[in-house]
Amino acid sequence: MRFTKMHGLGNDFIVIDAVSQQVDLNAGQVRFLADRHFGVGCDQLLLVEKPISANADFKYRIFNSDGGEVSQCGNGARCFARFVRDKQLCDKEEIVVDTDAGQLVLGIGQDGMVRVNMGVPRHDPAQIPLNAPSQLPIYHVVVDGESIAFVAVSMGNPHAVLIVDDVEQAPVASLGRRLESHEVFPQRANIGFMQVVDRSRIKLRVYERGAAETLACGSGACAAVVAGIEQGLLDSKVNVCLPGGALQIDWSGRGFPVLMTGPAVTVFEGWIRL
Numbered sequence: 001m002r003f004t005k006m007h008g009l010g011n012d013f014i015v016i017d018a019v020s021q022q023v024d025l026n027a028g029q030v031r032f033l034a035d036r037h038f039g040v041g042c043d044q045l046l047l048v049e050k051p052i053s054a055n056a057d058f059k060y061r062i063f064n065s066d067g068g069e070v071s072q073c074g075n076g077a078r079c080f081a082r083f084v085r086d087k088q089l090c091d092k093e094e095i096v097v098d099t100d101a102g103q104l105v106l107g108i109g110q111d112g113m114v115r116v117n118m119g120v121p122r123h124d125p126a127q128i129p130l131n132a133p134s135q136l137p138i139y140h141v142v143v144d145g146e147s148i149a150f151v152a153v154s155m156g157n158p159h160a161v162l163i164v165d166d167v168e169q170a171p172v173a174s175l176g177r178r179l180e181s182h183e184v185f186p187q188r189a190n191i192g193f194m195q196v197v198d199r200s201r202i203k204l205r206v207y208e209r210g211a212a213e214t215l216a217c218g219s220g221a222c223a224a225v226v227a228g229i230e231q232g233l234l235d236s237k238v239n240v241c242l243p244g245g246a247l248q249i250d251w252s253g254r255g256f257p258v259l260m261t262g263p264a265v266t267v268f269e270g271w272i273r274l
């Protein structure tokens, strides 16, 4: 099976063309391919498939390194666009992809940066999903006797955003792991730790569902900007500084889509027998 190794700000992917080759992976095979010692190594594995909808060009499927299939991956969407363009699978200015959470629209600019319309964020607990009786601006859960405040939002995948004074000092590994699988999130969640630098700049670290802390999280960057704007802390155009680099996130408010712009890099091509 042919694959391409790519990354978006160090959030790395195995990308597989499942249009021109027959691909049928089970969770164990995904875990093997994602393993950084016994396999190829990646945070997520992405499949490029034939579309479901009449107006779409492809179906975009995403698997975390723990083998679980999920519905959204922002950095992966940029790599998806770069992949289909470089492989000459699609030469359209705008590429429409079906995902399990709706459609994304991808475009590659003259500067080589990739723009993604990440869709409209969802706040209803049932759509996140979140075990809460009603929609609140801030939720609280108790972890090890401490009350933790967070903003909850779905970008097609569940996110909890914590506002912290200093991301470098934030307990990303310990608290991120506990919150990721907290019972308040029936499908687990991605946990973002956001430091507001000013109204147009944040620092962010993300403990990802099914992958632990990554160098960058595209949907997490979108969720953090939405949370910051909802809390009145940010303007509509925000530079998000992640450990692996920076993304530009734009959001005009409820009912509007979140727009993400950033790089996508091909590292190497490979072939593996499963």
Ligand SMILES: N[C@H](CCC[C@H](N)C(=O)O)C(=O)O
Pocket: 011, 043, 044, 062, 064, 070, 071, 072, 073, 074, 075, 076, 157, 158, 190, 208, 209, 210, 211, 214, 216, 217, 218, 219, 220
């Ligand atoms: N861990 C995420 C999927 C990958 C998201 C991230 N890599 C991104 O760039 O959005 C989840 O389980 O929802």
